[in-house]
Amino acid sequence: MIEKNIFQYLKITILCLIFYNILTLLILYTGNLKLKNIFWEITPYDYKNLTVSPNYLSKISLLNKENRDLILKFLNKNKKKNYLDISFWDYKKTIESFDNKNKLEFEKSFYRTYILSENDLSNKTNLKKYFSINYLKFSGEIRNKIIESFEIKILKD
Numbered sequence: 001m002i003e004k005n006i007f008q009y010l011k012i013t014i015l016c017l018i019f020y021n022i023l024t025l026l027i028l029y030t031g032n033l034k035l036k037n038i039f040w041e042i043t044p045y046d047y048k049n050l051t052v053s054p055n056y057l058s059k060i061s062l063l064n065k066e067n068r069d070l071i072l073k074f075l076n077k078n079k080k081k082n083y084l085d086i087s088f089w090d091y092k093k094t095i096e097s098f099d100n101k102n103k104l105e106f107e108k109s110f111y112r113t114y115i116l117s118e119n120d121l122s123n124k125t126n127l128k129k130y131f132s133i134n135y136l137k138f139s140g141e142i143r144n145k146i147i148e149s150f151e152i153k154i155l156k157d
Contacts, residue, residue: 033070040077047078047088062098071095072102086116107142114146
């Protein structure tokens with residue numbers, strides 16, 4: 001009797017997983033961005049699957065505000081999935097840098113990229129150069145955080 005219940009439970013679980021996988025693949029490969037907007041958070045895919053293939057959002061022009069907003073909308077849905085991914089924050093920072101309206105989001109993305117690039121010295125150096133050149137364009141809060149990290153690094157050495 002117990003084996004029959006376990007088999008039934010296993011069968012239902014496998015059917016649910018198959019249905020979930022088919023549903024997420026349909027969401028990924030449909031051309032309907034409104035449908036993706038609704039269901040994108042439940043899919044296991046990160047931002048690379050949306051921007052590269054099969055949607056090719058990375059190939060659309062970033063000069064158009066609607067295109068930037070569309071990409072940023074999907075990137076904001078992926079924040080939790082890619083919180084520790086430096087390439088995600090770098091990509092988000094790049095798109096946000098096109099628009100002054102997103103200045104605060106750009107600063108947050110820049111700071112996260114800066115913090116996550118601790119072990120990548122070439123990227124860290126480039127970010128420090130960018131920060132020093134554009135020092136006055138950053139808000140006081142972000143300036144202080146980045147300068148504190150400079151001071152901590154100097155004190156450690």
